[in-house]
Amino acid sequence: MHQPPISQLSSADPELARLVEAEAERQYAKIRLIASENYVSQAVLEATGTVLTNKYSEGYAGRRYYEGQQVIDKVETLAIERAKAVFGVEHANVQPYSGSPANLAAYLAFAKPGDTVMGMALPAGGHLTHGWSVSATGKWFNPVRYGVTKETGRVDLDEVRDLARNHRPKLIFCGGTAIPRTIDFPAFAEIAREVDAVLVADIAHIAGLIAGRAHPSPVGYADVITTTTHKTLRGPRGAMILSSAEHGKALDKAVFPGLQGGPHNHTTAGIAVALGEAAKPEFRNYAQAVVDNAKALAEALRERGFELVSGGTDNHLILIDLTNKGIGGKPAAQALDRAGIELNYNTVPFDPRKPFDPSGVRLGTASITTRGLEATRMPRLAEWIDRVVGAAAEQDEATIDRVAAEVRELLATYPMPGWSAHTP
Structure with a gap:
């Protein structure tokens, strides 16, 4: 049966409860190899099912548009401080609803419609929001795409540099959704500095490996770091934006009021729990x-x-x-x-x-x-x-x-x- 138990749901809506139990049993009975999925701890499950979901909290801690935020401010601040400690950054925003809005916030903070942006092509392993044609990012901006070489299946950084020099993008994305190799953050940072571009490292897939020291970190190289909080980080379905203090204000403004309203406080709590787990020594063993x-x-x-x-x-x-x-x-x-x-x-x-x-x-x-x-x-x-x-x-x-x-x-x-x- 589902843990924690869903007895009240079973009583109030047995049809939905049966579906939840069926999904839980399906996850138990299968070898789950989808690279973007994981199992969260029971503590994360409990946090995401709390009364925090009842509270609306537009704004940021100490600067809300609704009263009654004394506890919520502490929950969000706890998640922020844990994110900063786990990843070694100066600023963290834990409000994005998912990875795509987190990436959109980087565009809103540092580019204008029609600006040139650069990212890995979707068929090569990039993400839709890195400027692919069917995404708003490919429709509202002028996308330039890099790929991998046919012989090696790896990014050709000389090609990336040539494209950057020729097109002078405002943003350069590194990272993606189907990249099996280590991302060379220092090399991307050097290219971005040369053309005066903002480097965004999308670490959605590898955030847990970075937190567990099993993959090099983009901190100190990328101006902006975006990530989901599930996948290898083993948190709920949410997202974060990490950066230096210099870029924090622009990114916060892009998330709210630029792209979304009140954060999902129950998700923020789950993120805080997952980050607390990621800070423990055993998480490094897991990542390795x-x-x-x-x-x-x-x-x-x-x-x-x-x-x-x-x-x-x-x-x-x-x-x-x-x-x-x-x-x-x-x-x-x-x-x-x-x-x-x-x-x-x-x-x-x-x-x-x-x-x-x-x-x-x-x-x-x-x-x-x-x-x-x-x-x-x-x-x-x-x-x-x-x-x-x-x-x-x-x-x-x-x-x-x-x-x-x-x-x-x-x-x-x-x-x-x-x-x-x-x-x-």
Whole structure:
């Protein structure tokens, strides 16, 4: 059953309660490899379900537009101070509703419509809000995009420098949504300084690894740092903007009143809890284990003939090109889901297929590491992925069913925060 229990919800709305329980059990029964997902602690779950959701709090601590903020101000200040301590920054804003508004705040603070901005192209691993055409950022600004080289699958920083010199962007984004390699923040900072651009490091995927010292930090290099608070950081679905004190006022003004109204105080509380957890020594062990698992899984997949973009990984994320396996990313992802292994289909650099039927899949190890799986389990996981991908290509549902049973048997020995197989 769900932990903490949802007895009142079950009584008031049994239909919805059944759906919540079903989702919790689904998360328990599957190997969750979606790189942008994780399991939060029960403490984070409890914080996000408190009466803090009742309070409206436009403005910032000490400067609100509604009365009765004596407690809320302390909650938000606690989250801010913990963010500053964990990441070693001078300023933190914990109010953005998600990663996209956090990135939009950087545009609003430092650019005007029509200005040139630069970011990684979406098919190469960038994010929609880094200037891609279907996003408001690609429609309201003049986007210049960099990618990766076909031979290495890595960013060519010489190309980035040439583009920056030729186009003189106001903003340069580094980071993205499908980047399996370490981001060279010092090199990006040097390029941004040369063209007098504001460097924004989007660390949504790797924030927990940075907090746990398993990935280099952009602090001291990027003018602005944006991040979601879930993924590797293991917090609720929210976001933060980190910066030097110099840029704090402009960013705060961009978030409120520029883009949104009152913050979600229950989410702010959950962020504070997650940051408190990230400050503990055991979180460093977790972050390193995430990377160790990813590297072990990548090597095991390579040994089974899978083609990995960039040849492997430095972080939590693996991007696989399935072209040589004779199957597209979408049918492979759907078959793996039926087998109890959850990931997402994804474009790969220079993908000849369409975005909704791409050549690749993306996976990450943050969630399974939270469940307690270790690097010694990764060869077995690679074997299951290999069997299912082969079975999907042959439309062999019997093999997929057998793998699903084996997955359930393994996961029964690994507890999940938020759900228990036993009624207390």
